[in-house]
Amino acid sequence: METQNVKMVVTGPFSAGKTAFVQSISEIEVVSTERRISSEAEQIKEATTVAMDFGRITIDDDLVLYLFGTPGQRRFDFMWEILAQGMLGFVVLVDSSKPETFREAKSILETFRAYAPTPYVVSANKQDLPDAWDLDDLRIALRLDESVKLLPCVATDKESVKKVLLELLYAILEEMEEKE
Amino acid sequence: MKGNLEHFSPTQILNLVSLSKKSGTLDVNRKGRKAALSFKDGKLIFVSMEDADGSLTSVLSKAGRITREQADVLAKHAEKHGDKQLGLLMIQKGYITRNDIVQAIKRHALASVNEFANWNSGDFIFDQARQIGDDRIIVPLDLENIIIQIARAQKRDEQLEEEIPSLDVCLKFADKSKINIKELQLSKEEWSVIRYVKPENTIRMIAKSLNLSDRDIRRVVGSLREAGLVELMQVRQREKLSVEEKQEKKALVGRLIARIQNI
Structure with a gap:
């Protein structure tokens, strides 16, 4: 029997933790397209994703889930629409300790919603950092409706990533039930 | 100095004129749309933009200070005697104050230069020999503040395009x-x-x-x-699934949930 492939996308601003998120849960070593950062303004970390991160979770013999992490820098946003095609849902990852990226996160969220009307959740990453904004404040800053799931997360922690993915899957189910 | 706005943007031109304190007139032609900006010692003194020719009657009409009919009559007077004479006459007759004229011209110049700043193509030529006629009323405006305002507005517009x-x-x-x-x-x-x-x-x-x-x-x-x-x-409708497809999709999501729970 032919294997069925499904995909979910992890997006968010530069340095939100998308690569770490995919790495935490993928059963394979993440196929990463990281390059050294050339722009001085963005030298928070040494390397950044330029095309996509690519992780895999085998569900059973005939179903595989692929996780794609998008590049966070705007100059690689031509990849976003390609990655968004046919996705089951998407996660918008936000660095809770960097308010300067919130506006960008909201913009990316709107862009992905325009690409594909699929369910999504917003995940507040780096909640373990002392400067992390709490969820209520983040919801206001990101202007998220009460109906949008905003979930705490530490992308380096597998359990935390699992919870986010599960919430996205529950959101997909809920959406299907709402439409019945 | 001539070129195309595609390669040398409106703000770059304004900046150059301001820094080198140039005098002259910049004519721009963008697919039949025309603009003329006159400068004196690096200051903007007059703008004519498409149908808003910068004349006193058009500026006052646009500002709602005179009616269309009044503008037509006054324009004939201005043709013979010039904007300065017309302005003086209107002030003397008590129709308008000097400040009204200055503010209306200023508003017209700022609105026009802001519009021009958004042009991203069009041939331009800066003619240092071409000066604005003596009959025109000129209100010199510092370009530094205009450039800063334009840059802010453009930055905001870029952010809005992303949002x-x-x-x-x-x-x-x-x-x-x-x-x-x-x-x-x-x-x-x-x-x-x-x-x-x-x-x-x-x-x-x-x-x-x-x-x-x-x-x-x-x-x-x-x-x-x-x-x-x-x-x-969002306006786009989500895909409509048949009952079977829905059941299939639900089962698939159920399998994903079961697997991820057990990782």
Whole structure:
């Protein structure tokens, strides 16, 4: 029997933790397209994703889930629409300790919603950092409706990533039930 | 100095004129749309932009200080005696004050130069020998402040394009908005847009109805969103699944959930 492939996308601003998120849960070593950062303004970390991160979770013999992490820098946003095609849902990852990226996160969220009307959740990453904004404040800053799931997360922690993915899957189910 | 705005932007030209304190007139032709900006010692002194030729009668008419009919009569007078004479006559007769004239010309120049700043193509030529006629009323404006304002507005527009990437989305009133709409102090454009906020109207449709450019509608929607009054709503319908497809998809999601729970 032919294997069925499904995909979910992890997006968010530069340095939100998308690569770490995919790495935490993928059963394979993440196929990463990281390059050294050339722009001085963005030298928070040494390397950044330029095309996509690519992780895999085998569900059973005939179903595989692929996780794609998008590049966070705007100059690689031509990849976003390609990655968004046919996705089951998407996660918008936000660095809770960097308010300067919130506006960008909201913009990316709107862009992905325009690409594909699929369910999504917003995940507040780096909640373990002392400067992390709490969820209520983040919801206001990101202007998220009460109906949008905003979930705490530490992308380096597998359990935390699992919870986010599960919430996205529950959101997909809920959406299907709402439409019945 | 000549070239195309594609390679040398309006703000770069204004900056160059300001820094080198140039005098002369910049003529721009953008697919038949014309603009002429005159400078003296690096200051903007006169702008003629498409049908707004910068003459006293057109400026006052645009500012609502005189009617169309009055403008036609006064324009004939200005043709013979010039704008300065006409202005003096109107002040002497008590129709208008000197400050009214200065403010109207200033507003026209700022609005025109802001419009020009958004041109991203068009042949330009700067002629240092071409000076504005002595009969015109000139109000010198410092370019530094204008350039800063333009740069701010352009930055804001870029942000708005990122925030509202598509105009094919609808607007809805924010669920949490408990603001009494009647007490709001909104601009004329903002009120107009508010009137059209309905699930069936996309932003593009609203812009078309109100004859607003993409940039202008983004600005209005941006400020309404900033105030927490409206939110974007997707217009694209989700795929309609048959009962079997739905069951299949539910089963698939169920398998994903079961697997991830056990990782």
